[in-house]
Amino acid sequence: MDMYVTDLTxxxxxxxxxxxxxxxxxxxxxxxxxxxxxCSRLIGDVTEAEIEAAIAGRPIALIDVRSECPTCKExxxx
Numbered sequence: 001m002d003m004y005v006t007d008l009t010x011x012x013x014x015x016x017x018x019x020x021x022x023x024x025x026x027x028x029x030x031x032x033x034x035x036x037x038x039c040s041r042l043i044g045d046v047t048e049a050e051i052e053a054a055i056a057g058r059p060i061a062l063i064d065v066r067s068e069c070p071t072c073k074e075x076x077x078x
Contacts, residue, residue, distance in 0.1 A: 006019060006020075010043075010070040011043065011044045012043055012044060012068040012069075012070075014047070015034070015043060015044030015045060015047065015068070016044060016045045017033075017044050017045060018031035018045050031045060032045065032046045032051075033045060033046070034046045034047070034050065034062075034065060036065055036066055036068075036069035036071065036072055037062075037064045037065055037066055038066040038069060038071075038072040038075075039069060039071050039072055041069055041070075041071050041072075043065060043068055043069050043070075050062055050063075
């Protein structure tokens with residue numbers, strides 16, 4: 001048995017956090033996390049809008065999410 005523990009207290013409102021799951025079948029499950037533009041900390045799952053932008057071929061530079069990141073938000077508040 002594998003156990004993964006993730007502290008979800010810092011996940012911003014409006015974002016989800018899909019837990020890591022090891023599959024024992026041949027099926028696949030993919031979840032993608034969004035990283036902060038400032039510190040690269042994972043802040044949660046990508047949003048539908050971010051996925052749609054990538055599928056539509058919009059520029060790789062995603063919107064700036066430093067305002068959602070607990071680490072960067074604290075740094076700018078000081």
